[in-house]
Amino acid sequence: AQSVTQLDSHVSVSEGTPVLLRCNYSSSYSPSLFWYVQHPNKGLQLLLKYTSAATLVKGINGFEAEFKKSETSFHLTKPSAHMSDAAEYFCVVRGLNNAGNMLTFGGGTRLMVKP
């Protein structure tokens, strides 16, 4: 079985303060992990991905995520929030099983940035 849990449905931060969006996963196989961002009325855009190379992954717009196998986590961070970061963020797990391709989305975290 494969699952993704985004621990917070909403996160609110002030501009200039750090961002932490939490994601835990479970997978019977060695998965790939992704973070996507969705701005209002837009499609999903890839922020970053982990595919079993370096455990600390850097993405676009100053975001990064650390893969921690022992904690089955893939939390998304950014040192300093910007107003333009306000959006919905999805953690995604993709892996293979005997049936083929499995791709699982988390429920999403809405990030609000206060001036």
Add this chain to the structure above:
Amino acid sequence: DAGVIQSPRHEVTEMGQEVTLRCKPISGHDYLFWYRQTMMRGLELLIYFNNNVPIDDSGMPEDRFSAKMPNASFSTLKIQPSEPRDSAVYFCASSLGGGTGELFFGEGSRLTVL
């Protein structure tokens, strides 16, 4: 590359009408996915194709929904007859290779059924 292209971007129709949503994946990608997004249910996978062949359609809500991929550069999602509960944003996504590749999403088709 132009990315994944979906049409129409917005569709407003009346209950009982047929709706056809279209998707052009990124050239060379061999996987194509159709998703539906609503406030209540979030993102739901409806169906996905590999090399134009439907692999998993277990997410298709009911027989009113059908999807085809006649060739590597075109797919359609059809709803007939449409109902108000079908109102949602429908996303198409494509990827290169299975297993671990990232998905590239289109901008979505916002469907409103009155």
